Amino acid sequence: xxLTALLSTVLAAxxxxxxxxATDAFAxxxxxxxxxxxxxxxxxxxxxxxxxxxxxxxxxxxxDGTPLVEYDGxxxxxxxxxxxxxxxxxxxxxxxxxxxPEARIADAFAPAxxxxxxxxxxxxxxxxxxxxxxxxxxxxTALVKTSGGTIVKRDAQLAVALSTNALLFNRExxxxxxxxxxxxxxxxxxxxTLARAKAGELPVLLQVGPExxxxxxxxxxxxxxxxxxxxxAELAGEMAAEIRESGLAVVFHPLWFGSDRRALRSVVxxxxxxxxxxxxxxAPDRSPEAxxxxxxxxxxxxxxLEAGLQALTANAARIAGxxxxxxRVERGLSADLVVWSGDPLDLSSRPTHVYVDGVLAHAAPIPxxxxx
Numbered sequence: 001x002x003l004t005a006l007l008s009t010v011l012a013a014x015x016x017x018x019x020x021x022a023t024d025a026f027a028x029x030x031x032x033x034x035x036x037x038x039x040x041x042x043x044x045x046x047x048x049x050x051x052x053x054x055x056x057x058x059x060x061x062x063x064d065g066t067p068l069v070e071y072d073g074x075x076x077x078x079x080x081x082x083x084x085x086x087x088x089x090x091x092x093x094x095x096x097x098x099x100x101p102e103a104r105i106a107d108a109f110a111p112a113x114x115x116x117x118x119x120x121x122x123x124x125x126x127x128x129x130x131x132x133x134x135x136x137x138x139x140x141t142a143l144v145k146t147s148g149g150t151i152v153k154r155d156a157q158l159a160v161a162l163s164t165n166a167l168l169f170n171r172e173x174x175x176x177x178x179x180x181x182x183x184x185x186x187x188x189x190x191x192x193t194l195a196r197a198k199a200g201e202l203p204v205l206l207q208v209g210p211e212x213x214x215x216x217x218x219x220x221x222x223x224x225x226x227x228x229x230x231x232x233a234e235l236a237g238e239m240a241a242e243i244r245e246s247g248l249a250v251v252f253h254p255l256w257f258g259s260d261r262r263a264l265r266s267v268v269x270x271x272x273x274x275x276x277x278x279x280x281x282x283a284p285d286r287s288p289e290a291x292x293x294x295x296x297x298x299x300x301x302x303x304x305l306e307a308g309l310q311a312l313t314a315n316a317a318r319i320a321g322x323x324x325x326x327x328r329v330e331r332g333l334s335a336d337l338v339v340w341s342g343d344p345l346d347l348s349s350r351p352t353h354v355y356v357d358g359v360l361a362h363a364a365p366i367p368x369x370x371x372x
Contacts, residue, residue: 024049024050024051025047025048025050025067026048026066026067026068026069027045027046027047027048027062027066027067027068027069028045028046028068028069028070028337028339029043029044029045029062029070029071030044030046030073030339031043031072031073032044032075033074033075033076034075034076034077034309034344035056035057035075035076035077035328035330036077036313036314036327036328036329037306037310037314039306040074041057042058043058043059044056044057044058044075045057045058045059045060046075046329046335047060047063048335049358050358051334051335051357051358051359052333052335052357052358053329053331053333053334053335055331056329056330056331071339071352073339073340073342073352073353074339074340074342074343074344074349075329075338075339075340076123076329076338076340076344077313077314077327077328077329077336077337077338078124078125078126078313078326078336078337078338078354078355078356079122079123079124079125079126079291079292079312079313079316079338080124080127080128080143080313080326080327081127081128081279081283081288081291081316082128082251082278082279082280082281082316082319082320083128083231083251083280083281083282084128084129084130084281084283085129085282085283085285086113086115086127086129086281086283086284087109087110087111087113087127087129088105088109088113088129089108093131093132093135093138094135095134095168095171096171097135098135098136098137098166098171098173098182099135099136099137099182100137101137101186101192101193101194103138103140104140104142104154104155105129105130105131105140106140106142106144106151106154109129109142109144109151111144111148111149112149115283116146116147117362118283118288119146119283119288120146120147120356120361121351121362121364122289122291122292123292123338123340123351123354124146124281124288124291125145125147125326125336125354125356125361126144126145126146126152126317126320126322126336127143127144127146127281128143128156128280128320129141129144130231132165133159133165134161134166135161135166136161136162136166136173136183137158137159137161137183137194138159138160138207139158139159140154140155140156140157140158140159140193141157141159141205142154142155142156143156143320143322145336145357146356146361147354147356147357147359147361147362148359150357152322152325152326153320153321153322155196155202156205156320156321156322157203157204157228157321158193158194158204158205158228159204159205159207159231160183160204160205160206161207162176162179162180162206162208162213162216162217162220163209164209164213165207165209166207167179176216180216180220183220184223184224187224197226198224198225198226200225200226200227203226203227203228203321204221204226204227204228205251206221206229206231206248207231207232208230208232208233209232211235211238211239213233214230214233214235214236214239214243215239215242217230217248218230218243218246218248221246221248222246227247227248228248229248229250229251229319230243230248230250230251231250231251231280232251232252232253232280233251233252234252234253234266235266236250236252236270236275236277237266237268237269237270238266240272240273240275244273244274244275249276249277249278249315249318249319250275250276250278251277251278251279251280251319252267252277252278252279252280253282254282254286254290254291254293254294255279255290255293255294255297256286256290256293256297257293259297261301264297264298264300264301265301265302267298267301267303268298268301268302271303271307276315276319277311277319278311278312278315278316278319279291279294279295279311291312292344292345292347293347295309295311295312295345296346296347298311299345305345308345309345313327313328334357335355336355336356336357337354337355338353338354339351339353339354340352350364351364352364
């Protein structure tokens with residue numbers, strides 16, 4: 001049923017108006033808006049100026065002479081994919097070396113890559129670029145926008161893979177114990193990014209899989225006083241109390257139709273425990289739609305709607321270290337906005353208009369009329 005709804009989005013809803021504005025200062029009125037935590041606001045007005053939100057709310061007065069664009073749709077902050085491989089111009093792994101602490105994925109960012117157009121069409125305005133977990137230390141992640149070539153945060157997290165993916169038979173370390181021993185030695189005399197991580201200045205992204213890897217990562221972070229996020233911990237909800245005590249956040253792998261209900265319940269359990277979480281995308285391996293589908297499936301499994309939306313916006317921004325810039329429709333934050341034909345986690349809806357820094361970056365084509 002969900003798949004049918006998703007595939008029918010091209011024909012869903014009446015076409016939205018075009019964007020006629022050619023100025024930095026204008027206003028948007030939407031039938032409904034989710035601007036952050038809390039319920040939706042009906043008849044919401046957003047004033048924009050210079051690529052930022054100047055004012056937002058119901059009944060906000062539009063100053064005389066300010067252009068107004070009106071949408072019969074639902075407005076949200078732009079979605080944030082908290083982990084993906086899109087738009088990379090060159091390889092970000094090295095099969096000959098296990099440790100790449102000074103590698104920066106921002107250096108491989110290709111703003112004109114066609115991947116970003118597909119993300120915009122799905123309402124994704126920012127993405128956390130991460131290295132694949134093939135090196136024990138894969139380098140430093142970066143948060144970038146999908147339009148305009150903006151690197152929001154060049155040094156977001158230090159990626160550390162405590163999973164079997166990083167253990168190769170022809171390169172040390174070849175075992176968990178050896179990897180942890182070598183990491184302990186490096187953190188005993190840290191330099192560069194490792195010193196920043198040890199000092200709490202640079203969060204870590206701990207790439208993990210099954211529960212034993214989650215436990216190992218929690219112990220490693222606790223031992224060295226590291227802050228950050230468990231990345232890929234599919235069943236993290238079954239260890240919710242331990243994760244909450246650790247202070248780590250969680251980024252889940254993307255979910256899809258037919259995903260194990262145990263994985264869906266894991267997300268719900270983590271939310272109930274009060275642990276901040278978001279979703280990765282892993283595009284271009286996965287469809288950009290997988291981000292929104294992940295949250296929608298969890299809502300169907302019992303996750304509160306607000307928690308699902310927060311995982312795609314405010315919580316994702318917080319985990320990526322950009323909560324002061326993105327993730328909410330709030331005064332002073334970037335005007336990264338999406339107008340949907342209906343509620344964003346209703347998979348019969350689609351993004352009709354996507355703004356990045358107050359500039360219209362994507363407008364959905366108007367569906368052709370159905371002939372009798």
